[in-house]
Amino acid sequence: MYDAELMAVATGAAGTLVAAIAASGAEKMRLKVAHFFRRANLDQRRAAAQAVNDTAAQLTSPTPEAQALAATAWAQLLARYLAEHRDAMSEVDELAVPTPPASKVWNQSNTGTGTFIGGDVRGGMTLNYGGTPDGAH
Structure with missing residues (x-):
């Protein structure tokens, strides 16, 4: 049997991981797992x-029962893994942190004559919605 600390970590991580899979989707979480x-x-x-x-x-039909079953399965899987790899305990929190959504970038190029908002605009403009100001990830 596993010790109380290990089970507490595995159980907490399992519930959070199930919620992250529900929120972010299997594809994004597959890489983290x-x-x-x-x-x-x-x-x-x-x-x-x-x-x-x-x-x-x-x-696919997120009932409380489905979430509980999934969390139980993950808790067991995580407990077995953590029992063999205690050094992974420090990484459990990172496992279930939601992946930020990818930024969406639109490019707009204004040419011609006439007044645009606030005056003449020459050149282009990039909008980075949901990303970092410098575009780094």
Whole structure:
């Protein structure tokens, strides 16, 4: 059996991970899960990848029962992994942090004569909606 600290971490991370899969989708979370389970053996990595798919399928109709079942499955998977890889405990919080949405960039080029907002505009303008001011990710 696992110790209380390990189970508390695994259970908390499992619930948050299920919520992140529901919010961000399986595709975005699959990469985070794969990174987290990078120390695992091949069978554990396959089980984690399958768990992402199973969770996404269970959450197509997100009932409290489906979420609880998914969270229980993740808690068990995470507890087994953390028992073997205690150094991964410090990374659990990063696993379930939602991925920020990708920024959307529009380019507008104004040419010609006439008055645009606030005067003449020459050249172009880039709007970066949802990203960082400098466009870095």
